[in-house]
Amino acid sequence: MSPAASAAILAGAALKMRMPASLLQVAAIVVGGPLLVGLMAKCRARAEGRIGAPISQPLRDLRKLVRKERIHAEHSSAVLAVAPFVLVASATVAVAISPLVTTAPVLDGGADAFVVVYLLLMGSVALALGGLDPGTAFGGMGSSRAMTVGALAEPALLVAILALSIQAKTSNLPGIVKATLAHPGWLASPERLLALAALVVVVIAETGRIPVDNPSTHLELTMIHEAMVLEYAGPELALVTLGEAMRLGLLFGLVANLFFPWGIASSASLPQLSLAVVVLAAKAATIAVVIALIEVSTAKLRLFRIPELLAGGFVLAVLAVMTGLVTR
Amino acid sequence: MSEVAFLIGLGAASAAALLGAALPARLRVLCAGLLSSAACVCVLLAAGRVLVSGHAWNAHSSEVLPLTGVSLSLDPLSAVFVATAAAVGLAASCYTIGYSAHSTPSRAATALFPVFLASLFLVPAGASVATFMVAWELMALTSLLLLLSEHRRRKESQEAAQWYASMTHVGAAAILLGLLLLATHANGQTFVAMAAHRSRLPIVLRSVIFLLTLVGFASKAGAVPLHVWLPRAHPEAPSPVSALMSGAMVNLGIYGIIRVGEDLLGGGVLWWWLLVVAIGVISAFFGALHAAASTDLKRLLAYSTVDNMGLVLIGVGAAGSLAVGGERLLAALALLASLFHLVNHALFKGSLFLSAGAVQQATGTRDLDQLGGLARRLPLTAALFGLGALSVSALPGLNGFASEWLLLEALLHGFADHAGATVVSLLVGVAALAITGGLTAAAFVKALGVGFLGQPRTPGATSAREVAPSMLAGMGLLAAVCIVLGVAPGVLLPALRRATASGLAVGAPSPLRPGLGLDLASLNGAIEPALVVAGLLGALVLTWTLIRLLARRDELHQARSAEAWGCGRELQTARMEVTATSFAEPLRRVFVDVLRPDHDIEVTHVAESRFFPQAIRYQHRIDDGLERVLYRPVISAISAWGRLARRVPNGSVHRYLAFGLVALVIILVVLA
Known part of the structure; x- marks a missing residue:
């Protein structure tokens, strides 16, 4: 047998071993993402003195939406219809290759942090194009704002990941998680804390939470994300909502595991995996509650003050890299 | 093998140029396009063979150029650039057939396109200062003429060509100066001789040579602040030429930096x-x-x-x-x-x-x-x-x-x-x-x-x-x-x-x-x-599949088409759409200090009252800020100097005779 063929068989076997754990991750995020959104809404409601909808409300909304009629705006092309699928597919692959439940997801070697970042960018680009497709004033305005916020959040995200990668000497996500598990002392290192602060800013911007964007607003002047997806209805709106919830779950899970990876499964045994799912849920829920409390206690920024916040995140990330280089 | 294919490619390009100049209108576009494509395929094969085998070749002929002769060489580094140019060239040549059928270009434009292509292959293959500079100038001149080929229809291309011509010639002069300096100290003008001699040159001299060539090569690569010609010239050229300029020509600036900095000067400091x-x-x-x-x-x-x-x-x-x-x-x-x-x-x-x-x-x-x-x-x-x-x-x-x-x-x-x-x-x-x-x-x-x-x-x-x-x-x-x-x-x-x-x-x-x-x-x-x-x-x-399984059966077939949400307004027209200007508005505001856009709002009022505007004109443009800061002063200094110099020759024959006398006296004094 040629070496190439045996390598292919070995890769195939590895894929088969890793596949169930990755599928479990996808399932956890598909269900968990909307639940996190519901949890945040619930926290906000309680903090504001309301009772609020049940935590499972986003999942029920999805079930309702998927059974509704498909409606397309009259001047739209195929882009409008395809964009939600691309959003969900890119989020699914990003979730499958990230170390959320297991340190050995599919594409172990190829599970690079930059691949995940650019898969998220793929979803954002698809949504922005979908917003421009019907040729309305709102959609375009939302796309323009979303791309601006994205363009400013991206440098902070990449440099924050770089800070972690320099410390772990790899940009491979499972590699970073394993290195953190092996060096618990990193948790308190200044570069980690600075990178964490930068990442929190980015996560707030990318998931469209207050103070960057208000997910529950429908006031035209302040909308970003909601303006962009205004023309979606029925199953396609369900996909957009699901995709966004999955991205939120992925980002919360990644922040949790990059900075506090304990509890993640290092083998594919069933008890370990199920424990890891519970731990991940607990960690992500903690982050969700913290961000919900930030949301309640701050006012939304004016659109043209957002760049200052994101530039702050970028500076924190650069400082993280520099601290790491000085203290090594 | 590879050198033969390369030369056949150059021959095909020359044939395309000749036919493009000679044949009647309809035919010349097709023939030149097909022959240029064939030339690109040959050169692509030649470069591909060098890249696959890793064997470089050299060729020298003393008949073609007087005094120095032509030296060509294709090593894997050059081959990457040649292959890239050939790939873009193949697509562009194919494209010209349909593009030119629409409005037939002049004989000159048809004939120059293959020459431009050939020069893009020759620059990375040039293995001596003379060959390299001849190919470099050929590339600059043919691309300049091609840029001007639509100048009757588009006035903007004339201004673009002025910018391009001055930048590319200042750059070429700097490169020539640098390479000549290197050649005189290395006792030979072939790249091999120069590379063999590199360690014996003092570091100051090497730095001067690197800086001189860097000016020329960086300007060709469109590097800021020497980029000002690029956003003018690339858009104004006919599209196949723009593709070659952006896809192949700018690369050669990078090639020059690597070739001179790493190969000829040995990495430096x-x-x-x-x-x-x-x-x-x-x-x-x-x-x-x-x-x-x-x-x-x-x-x-x-x-x-x-x-x-x-x-x-x-x-x-x-x-x-x-x-x-x-x-x-x-x-x-x-x-x-x-x-x-x-x-x-x-x-x-x-x-x-x-x-x-x-x-x-x-x-x-x-x-x-x-x-x-x-x-x-x-x-x-x-x-x-x-x-x-x-x-x-x-x-x-x-x-x-x-x-x-x-x-x-x-x-x-x-x-x-x-x-x-x-x-x-x-x-x-x-x-x-x-x-x-x-x-x-x-x-x-x-x-x-x-x-x-x-x-x-x-x-x-x-x-x-x-x-x-x-x-x-x-x-x-x-x-x-x-x-x-x-x-x-x-x-x-x-x-x-x-x-x-x-x-x-x-x-x-x-x-x-x-x-x-x-x-x-x-x-x-x-x-x-x-x-x-x-x-x-x-x-x-x-x-x-999941969506199909979950959705209601009767909703699967055709999506209903409905009017887009217009905030309660009826009649959505294209005028309400977001334009490119408004799409870029938030980013423009964020980076206002770098972009420095110019706004101009003009309000005309009705005669009776200044509270009722009749028309509002809004103008907005973004100029290249660096051009304004760095180039305008130079340009105005040069034109001021030119105006000053124009006063000297005022048309009087007596004055010109006096100039001649003064010049003669100065020469005699210097020679004595």
Whole structure:
């Protein structure tokens, strides 16, 4: 047998071993993402003195939406219809290759942090194009704002990941998680804390939470994300909502595991995996509650003050890299 | 074998030029196009053979050029540039057949195109100062004339040509000076003789030579602040020529920096390469920002070229400084990454310029604010432009991502080097890469979304029809290679590794493991784009199936078409759509200090009362800020000097005779 063929068989076997754990991750995020959104809404409601909808409300909304009629705006092309699928597919692959439940997801070697970042960018680009497709004033305005916020959040995200990668000497996500598990002392290192602060800013911007964007607003002047997806209805709106919830779950899970990876499964045994799912849920829920409390206690920024916040995140990330280089 | 194919290619290009000048109108476009394509195929085979085998060849003929003769040589480094030019050339030649059928170009334009192509092959193959400079000037002159070929119809191309002519000649003079300085001290004008002599030159002299050639090469590569000609010339040239300029000609500036800095001068000292990184960082940021703010489709693409050449320069500079620091593996990785990005940029930018030309031909304009809705009218052009746009935005599965990832990894692992200055330059390089990533995505979402989606804004856009098949073939060829290199970037690795090894003075170990994906063996990092794409396709199919299973049966067939939400207003017209200007407005506001846009609001009132405006005129433009700051003072100083000098010759014969006498006296005094 040629070496190439045996390598292919070995890769195939590895894929088969890793596949169930990755599928479990996808399932956890598909269900968990909307639940996190519901949890945040619930926290906000309680903090504001309301009772609020049940935590499972986003999942029920999805079930309702998927059974509704498909409606397309009259001047739209195929882009409008395809964009939600691309959003969900890119989020699914990003979730499958990230170390959320297991340190050995599919594409172990190829599970690079930059691949995940650019898969998220793929979803954002698809949504922005979908917003421009019907040729309305709102959609375009939302796309323009979303791309601006994205363009400013991206440098902070990449440099924050770089800070972690320099410390772990790899940009491979499972590699970073394993290195953190092996060096618990990193948790308190200044570069980690600075990178964490930068990442929190980015996560707030990318998931469209207050103070960057208000997910529950429908006031035209302040909308970003909601303006962009205004023309979606029925199953396609369900996909957009699901995709966004999955991205939120992925980002919360990644922040949790990059900075506090304990509890993640290092083998594919069933008890370990199920424990890891519970731990991940607990960690992500903690982050969700913290961000919900930030949301309640701050006012939304004016659109043209957002760049200052994101530039702050970028500076924190650069400082993280520099601290790491000085203290090594 | 390879040299024969190369010479046949040059012969075919000359034949194309002759036929283009001689044949009648209808026939010459077809013949020149086909022969140029054949020339490109021959040269592509020649360069491909050098890249696959790794064997360089030399050829010398003393008959062709008087005094010095012609020396040609193709080593793997040159072959990468020749092959890239040939690939873009093949697509552009194919494209000219349909493009020119629309409005037949002049004999000169048809004949010059193959000559321009041949000069793009000759510059990297030139192995002596004389051959190199002759080819370099041939390239400059033919591209200048081609740029002017539509000057009767477009006044702007005359101004662009003035800028281009002055910048390219100042650059060529600087290169010539640098290379002559090197040749006189090396006792020989062939590159081999110069490279053999490099270690005996004092470092001051080498630095002077490097700086002189850097001025010329950086200006050809469109590096800030020597870029001012590029956003004018590339948009104004006919589209196949723009594609060659942006896809092949700017690369040769990078080639010159690598060839002179690494090969002829032996790597030099650290500050050379830090300077290159600095230029790259400024170019990348400035180019990406202007691309995000541009509303002219081809100007946007031209600024994106400045951006991408900046990224390549960051890689080249990082490679140089790591090599000086003794990090051979990392230097090889950085150079390989930048060469890979250069090849990818040529492919997607070539395709994008060709599609922009198709849009211009179909609609008569390239102003994004007047386009819209082209995806329904030019579906294939829109799809090919979309592929290029997603590629340049570095989305996974397309080639732009593969090389940007490699560049990021090279910089990331470069931090292992402990020299302080190198590390700082790498950090700045990464920051530039990160900032341009988001801005590029915004720029190309704007180009694609405003230009091709939504409703058409003008009658020209409404009545657009799909372009000729040969034009689509040209664009499709490049787009197909973009996909192949995006899914399996590993196929190009062996060739790039050989080019890297012949490009670095210190020699280069292989940084990557062979395979379809990219795997940095000992450095611990890998991507598998093929598997990511497979996963994406699988997830798409899965989502689609799930939606079909969950949705109600009667809702599956055809989506209902309804009017878009207009905030309670009826009648949504194209005037309410977001334009390219308004799409870029938030970014323009954020970066107002760098872009410095000019606003002009003029309100005319009705005669009876100044409280009732009759008409409001709003003008808005973004000029190149650096041009205003750096070039305007120079230009006004030169014209002031010219006005002053004009007073001296006032037409009086007596005065001229006096000049002659004074000159004679001065010569006699000097000689005595």
